[in-house]
Amino acid sequence: MAKKLMKGNEAIGEAAIHAGCTHYFGYPITPQTEIAEYLAKRLPEVGGVFLQAESELGAANMIYGSACTGTRVFTSSSSPGVSLMAEAMSYIAGSDIPAVFVNIMRAGPGLGGILPSQADYFQAVKGGGHGDYRCLVLAPSTVQEAVDLMVDAFDLADKYRSPVMLVGDGMIGQMMEPVEFKPRKQVALPPKDWATTGCKGRKPNVITSVFMDPEVLHQFNLKLGAKYEEMKKHEVRVETYKCDRQMDLLLVAYGTTARICKTSIDMLDELGIKAGLLRPITLFPYPEKELYATAKKASKVLVVEMSMGQMLEDVERILKGEKPIEFFGRTGGLIPAPEEVFDLAKKLVKK
Secondary structure: OOOEEEEHHHHHHHHHHHOOOOEEEEOOOOOOHHHHHHHHHHHHHOOOEEEEOOOHHHHHHHHHHHHHOOOOEEEEEOOHHHHHHHHHHHHHHHOOOOEEEEEEEEEOOOOOEEEEOOOOHHHHHOOOOOOOOOOEEEOOOOHHHHHHHHHHHHHHHHHHOOEEEEEEEHHHHHOEEEEOOOOOOOOOOOOOOOOOOOOOOOOOOOOOOOOOOHHHHHHHHHHHHHHHHHHHHHOOOEEEEOOOOOEEEEEEOOHHHHHHHHHHHHHHHOOOOOEEEEEEOEEEOOOHHHHHHHHOOEEEEEEEEOOOOHHHHHHHHHHOOOOOEEEEEOOOOOOOOHHHHHHHHHHHHHO
């Protein structure tokens, strides 16, 4: 199939249709508004439903209701908009139903700015809403990967009956790259016999997150915990770059920041400094074993993020002080330059 030049946001919308998504409910907020704009035209062309809600709160609860019917449905937003959706996200997790959320992150906190950021890591991987729940979180570093992971997100949501979130910074949403919509892989998924599709000929299905008996709620939370452990066993995704050697420095970065780090690593190679990159593709479940094993081959570790060091906390937790860990971050919409990472890496290796 021929490749097509597409903006990231529009490619994400088309990928959802390719995945069999038929319903989208959302509210415009930069830098992801083009997802909604694209789907407003495209979904009706394929017999789907697009509806702009009155707010992110409304959109997220429409997602909740639609997901209860077994429909493939998603919404997209950015940072403060996702915060408004967090309550419904918790209800969706607490009701054991699948849905997909996309967060094209902007700089914060507060209203912040529309330029790229990775400051919603905590929000994405620690739940974001209330209660003992998690989202499976996917973090692409190219528009093509955003397309591929968007398709996977719907399968993973159905497989685990869980909210799945795809996160990218504003660069992923706004830049244009060639993409290919590959034939969908046939994946064996469990039947949606839980869905509220009308109860003629069967017992009614009741979907709820209300468990007044504390023992029943306790058992449900244990069930959720077991689900997340299954994700850790089977869904970890990670990329390594130039890590098949002993390294002076291991860089850890995700999303578009990881692309910047690859350039820095190539520049370091020209000086004879051996560096490598570990890029988590799943932010939850995090590639803990892979990070630990790869870091053993490096003298030092450098975490690079467009935040104040949110993923840094997980790297420190996993490595448990066994390696010196340094941090380089840019916030407010500032993007690290390869030369900045290169200069810092040189200094760290010479320490």
